[in-house]
Amino acid sequence: MTRGTPGPASPAPAGPSAHAVVVGGGLAGVTAALRLADAGTRVTLLEGRPRLGGLAFSFRRGDLTVDNGQHVYLRCCTAYRWFLDRVEGAGLAPLQSRLDVPVLDVGRGAGPRLGRLRRTGLPVPLHLAAGLAAYPHLSLAERASVGRAALALKKLDPADPALDGVDFATWLGRHGQSARTVEALWDLVGVATLNATASHASLGLAAMVFKTGLLSDPGAADIGWAHVPLGDLHDTLAREALDSAGVRTELRTKVTSLSRAAGGGWEVGTAGERIEADTVVLAVPQGETHALLPEGAVDDPDRLLDIGTAPILNVHVVYDRKVLRRPFFAALGTPVQWVFDRTESSGLKGGGQYLAVSQSACQDEIDAPVAELRARYLPELERLLPAARGAGVRDFFVTRERTATFAPTPGVGRLRPGARTYAPGLYLAGAWTATGWPATMEGAVRSGITAAGAALRELGRAHEHPLQEAL
Numbered sequence: 001m002t003r004g005t006p007g008p009a010s011p012a013p014a015g016p017s018a019h020a021v022v023v024g025g026g027l028a029g030v031t032a033a034l035r036l037a038d039a040g041t042r043v044t045l046l047e048g049r050p051r052l053g054g055l056a057f058s059f060r061r062g063d064l065t066v067d068n069g070q071h072v073y074l075r076c077c078t079a080y081r082w083f084l085d086r087v088e089g090a091g092l093a094p095l096q097s098r099l100d101v102p103v104l105d106v107g108r109g110a111g112p113r114l115g116r117l118r119r120t121g122l123p124v125p126l127h128l129a130a131g132l133a134a135y136p137h138l139s140l141a142e143r144a145s146v147g148r149a150a151l152a153l154k155k156l157d158p159a160d161p162a163l164d165g166v167d168f169a170t171w172l173g174r175h176g177q178s179a180r181t182v183e184a185l186w187d188l189v190g191v192a193t194l195n196a197t198a199s200h201a202s203l204g205l206a207a208m209v210f211k212t213g214l215l216s217d218p219g220a221a222d223i224g225w226a227h228v229p230l231g232d233l234h235d236t237l238a239r240e241a242l243d244s245a246g247v248r249t250e251l252r253t254k255v256t257s258l259s260r261a262a263g264g265g266w267e268v269g270t271a272g273e274r275i276e277a278d279t280v281v282l283a284v285p286q287g288e289t290h291a292l293l294p295e296g297a298v299d300d301p302d303r304l305l306d307i308g309t310a311p312i313l314n315v316h317v318v319y320d321r322k323v324l325r326r327p328f329f330a331a332l333g334t335p336v337q338w339v340f341d342r343t344e345s346s347g348l349k350g351g352g353q354y355l356a357v358s359q360s361a362c363q364d365e366i367d368a369p370v371a372e373l374r375a376r377y378l379p380e381l382e383r384l385l386p387a388a389r390g391a392g393v394r395d396f397f398v399t400r401e402r403t404a405t406f407a408p409t410p411g412v413g414r415l416r417p418g419a420r421t422y423a424p425g426l427y428l429a430g431a432w433t434a435t436g437w438p439a440t441m442e443g444a445v446r447s448g449i450t451a452a453g454a455a456l457r458e459l460g461r462a463h464e465h466p467l468q469e470a471l
């Protein structure tokens with residue numbers, strides 16, 4: 001039975017010494033902890049793993065520092081950019097000055113053909129017109145049809161619940177998009193941002209991505225990425241920011257229970273201690289949230305288990321020489337999706353080059369043996385990069401994230417809960433909650449800001465929303 005949207009549940013229980021416990025040290029949890037602490041709350045952050053950063057982290061492999069998967073963000077990701085500023089990491093993850101995506105097509109005979117998705121400084125939607133007109137991977141008629149579909153997309157309201165039930169491919173088909181335009185443009189961008197092809201993506205989420213990224217502001221889709229290991233930002237710098245904000249951070253501390261305390265408030269159970277809290281933010285994935293939620297906290301908690309997940313695979317290749325001049329490119333006519341140069345950020349020494357091949361929505365190959373992936377991807381990289389043909393491969397390895405994101409399937413919108421619960425003082429955060437965004441760093445940070453904001457309101461603490469558009 002639905003009881004409507006949970007609202008502020010009870011009067012603020014706590015005075016100046018209000019204690020908040022945040023469970024989960026991914027981007028959502030770190031954000032919630034920082035926001036709560038910045039507003040004067042005493043905060044404890046509990047993370048089950050030995051590091052912060054959740055799904056966006058780094059690890060050591062010999063002399064290399066490796067990211068579990070290539071991450072990028074866009075200029076329109078105002079919450080993630082706030083996070084980078086807050087942890088003093090913005091300079092380490094710069095944005096392109098102008099959107100410029102090299103797209104190599106090897107599917108049409110004679111050698112790789114380079115196209116670019118670029119913008120100009122003109123106002124929306126003219127900023128993309130010149131780039132689209134010069135995009136060689138679509139015919140003139142296809143380019144014109146893309147322009148018409150983009151204008152139709154601009155009129156959609158991504159928050160309209162009716163859009164959530166429709167798949168993006170059906171909408172694209174209705175708006176004259178051929179299989180080729182879907183492959184060479186809509187899916188090229190959509191698979192990387194939604195982690196699903198158009199036929200498996202909710203129109204609401206697709207409209208959110210394309211409208212915000214391509215049609216809100218000329219610079220909205222300029223791409224940014226970490227020029228250092230992700231762990232430097234999401235673990236090391238995040239930890240420094242938490243420490244200086246006075247947050248008590250406990251790693252290797254898995255929360256096993258959550259219950260009402262006898263005198264009101266909450267009791268958070270770990271293997272070693274029971275922690276009393278006035279406010280709890282659960283910033284863990286949907287399955288873990290379901291396991292910890294007290295009865296009656298949300299409508300039909302089993303719905304959380306209906307939110308599916310989608311995998312991302314990264315294939316890492318260390319060549320004995322430089323084979324790619326650009327920082328990254330996207331590919332067509334090959335199983336390869338996006339390729340990034342990770343040489344400098346990984347600390348690779350000795351003159352070689354380290355490329356990460358990022359494969360989203362990779363349900364078909366997430367469990368493939370390394371030898372099979374090697375036999376598939378090395379020849380494909382040689383097709384795309386002539387310089388790779390004579391190069392030696394010093395290292396080849398694979399990182400697999402089976403539950404990288406929630407699956408953005410049609411209908412997922414009605415399954416995603418908001419930050420508030422019916423239980424006083426208990427809030428939910430995580431990229432999978434109802435942020436309006438697909439599972440991204442932006443969605444995770446937004447959810448943390450929203451959950452902390454709701455908690456602070458209930459605690460009666462003044463705070464300012466950090467995002468410009470909310471002011």
Ligand SMILES: Cc1cc2nc3c(=O)[nH]c(=O)nc-3n(C[C@H](O)[C@H](O)[C@H](O)COP(=O)(O)OP(=O)(O)OC[C@H]3O[C@@H](n4cnc5c(N)ncnc54)[C@H](O)[C@@H]3O)c2cc1C
Binds near residue numbers: 027029052254288312
């Ligand atoms: C390979 C890959 C590539 C990606 N690429 C991009 C990209 O290019 N751009 C982008 O914006 N996004 C990308 N994403 C998505 C992005 O990383 C996530 O959406 C975001 O990091 C999720 O953050 P979160 O805090 O919501 O959840 P999580 O990162 O899942 O954090 C939850 C945390 O809770 C902890 N936890 C769980 N249970 C407990 C418990 N009981 N007690 C204590 N702690 C617990 C977990 O250990 C974890 O640290 C990618 C993800 C992957 C995996």
